[in-house]
């Protein structure tokens with residue numbers, strides 16, 4: 001015992017259930033905790049760490065790996081309350097890998113001050129490599145090559161092993177086979193890593209250096225991994241390598257919440273844990289403490305539609321609660337406005353506070369409408385999109401200066417700042433520097449130091465380059481200063497701030513405000529690292545930020561976020577919006593059963609974040625990517641137990657005579673020929689009024705059909721049949737002059753002219769979404785008559 005007992009053991013266990021206690025009390029040997037949503041796995045991990053410490057295990061021998069920095073911070077706070085002052089290492093996999101790599105960098109060909117490239121940086125480098133190696137191809141985009149390289153790294157396929165992969169032999173495969181090693185060399189030359197490298201380097205390092213592995217295994221005798229269902233092969237290899245001599249590996253996860261397959265996460269890691277560790281202790285946490293019974297049942301029924309899963313019983317002793325709502329709004333504007341108005345009413349009535357509400361969507365692009373509606377209601381809100389800030393142009397520019405100061409070999413950073421703000425260094429000068437550097441094996445900054453010697457470089461350019469080098473040298477003198485001071489110096493010495501200050505544009509003023517925010521972030525970092533936080537660590541923190549990290553639990557604001565960012569969080573009231581085909585499930589999962597199951601899990605994660613109230617909604621028309629079009633409700637909605645939910649639909653609005661498939665390939669059914677006059681496009685949305693809703697309560701619903709046939713939800717099978725249907729939807733003679741029609745892509749319109757006869761009959765339609773006229777052959781057209789009330 002280390003004398004750090006701050007709570008009697010009984011108290012530590014008092015707030016736990018029997019199953020939770022079993023998991024918390026476990027000390028030695030592998031353990032798999034299969035936990036449903038809201039079953040207290042976070043609670044179990046923190047209590048278990050506290051218990052390990054109290055059983056005499058040295059805190060420094062414990063490693064707790066979380067999925068986000070936010071989760072690590074929260075765990076740290078909870079642990080501080082249970083067992084104060086314990087230096088247990090808690091953090092994300094990526095952070096742990098950075099830490100390990102900084103110590104052992106030379107073993108993988110890096111120096112300790114390596115840069116971490118985000119997706120944008122690594123994509124830039126890859127494009128340069130493809131150009132240099134003459135691997136640009138019309139057969140494969142840089143994105144698909146990047147994706148293939150990333151998949152290889154996540155599966156621990158090093159460049160020399162690429163030939164052994166399934167892709168090898170295909171057009172893409174042979175491009176990747178040449179691009180991958182060249183890209184890897186370029187990264188090493190720049191003393192940089194991409195996100196996947198962080199994991200792959202450490203996994204390879206542990207595999208190829210038995211001494212290091214042994215030493216790290218002995219250091220981290222007890223390893224706890226949260227959200228294990230979202231680990232990939234590289235992450236698995238790391239924890240496996242660290243659990244050979246001390247197999248005290250305990251993982252906690254829920255296969256039903258695995259939502260990162262697209263990032264290489266391998267749900268098999270959890271399904272096969274028992275095989276890998278035959279003597280594993282398995283604990284199941286199935287009681288849910290978060291949600292009402294009605295919420296949990298809806299989630300349970302939905303997830304039961306996944307075929308690839310271990311069945312699990314979810315239950316709760318919580319009250320039944322209100323029925324889950326499923327609401328159909330006429331338009332996306334109605335959806336946003338009415339949700340905001342409902343929240344405002346509940347806040348005004350004192351029923352809830354703004355912080356109790358969360359609005360989840362599938363993609364961030366859907367947030368704008370809700371922000372607008374919340375602003376109209378004067379409701380404070382936070383958009384949980386931590387990555388977005390560091391992707392803004394001005395922030396990336398200043399960060400690139402910092403990266404270059406920290407790692408002078410960082411060629412991507414140098415290319416970004418050498419002429420930002422403009423200082424007369426053009427593209428051809430940069431190309432010459434690049435060539436000079438490659439031929440001599442120098443960094444671009446070292447090449448820049450020799451600008452005067454570069455053949456064919458005009459004197460004027462050489463002088464401009466020399467001035468840039470002098471700037472970097474001057475800034476480098478303050479490398480050991482506080483981070484806020486370094487950022488301040490970059491802004492003033494580089495002339496970046498002055499350019500923005502002298503600009504009249506509103507956009508530039510906003511950029512200045514964002515830079516102020518960056519200075520604040522630097523100041524906060526300095527405050528948290530009073531012993532002199534190194535620039536390197538600041539860069540590391542900002543590079544490894546995740547969306548969820550931006551969520552603040554202590555502000556009284558409505559939260560807006562994607563369902564991915566919502567993982568691990570909980571709110572009293574949750575709205576899941578835009579439940580429509582193509583958005584949720586996402587379009588790219590349409591023909592892929594596995595991806596479709598992942599989309600279902602994503603919705604499951606969303607549903608299970610709600611504690612007391614839950615609403616799902618869709619709009620009949622949505623303006624998305626500039627197009628206002630009718631929608632198809634998500635087929636996941638069809639899978640929910642609608643007879644026990646409260647269904648709401650608009651009483652009025654455009655009545656669709658039948659439902660149809662807006663997923664058919666669009667834009668191929670109208671005639672672009674002919675002298676059609678195009679009015680100026682407007683961004684006006686279609687609006688419908690009055691906004692009245694009819695409601696169907698669950699009890700009534702059991703007796704009656706729940707939804708008007710006109711709004712009936714289509715099943716995936718229905719959709720497929722529809723897609724196969726290539727015949728005309730309505731006979732051409734149904735269409736009349738002045739009739740209102742719907743088109744899956746262009747939305748609502750009016751027939752303003754008809755021509756031709758029989759199969760050649762055409763209609764000219766004026767669309768409300770952009771005021772344009774389009775002519776169609778009615779025999780092929782995806783037009784549908786609508787009735788307006």
Ligand SMILES: Nc1ncnc2c1ncn2[C@@H]1O[C@H](COP(=O)(O)OP(=O)(O)OP(=O)(O)O)[C@@H](O)[C@H]1O
Pocket residue numbers: 015016017020035036037038039040041042043044254288289290567568569570608
């Ligand atoms: N034994 C318990 N008694 C009462 N409340 C509990 C208990 N265990 C957990 N809770 C509460 O249940 C909620 C969910 O717990 P926690 O966040 O630890 O779950 P989780 O399993 O990590 O959830 P998820 O996987 O869905 O993110 C929290 O509000 C927590 O305080």
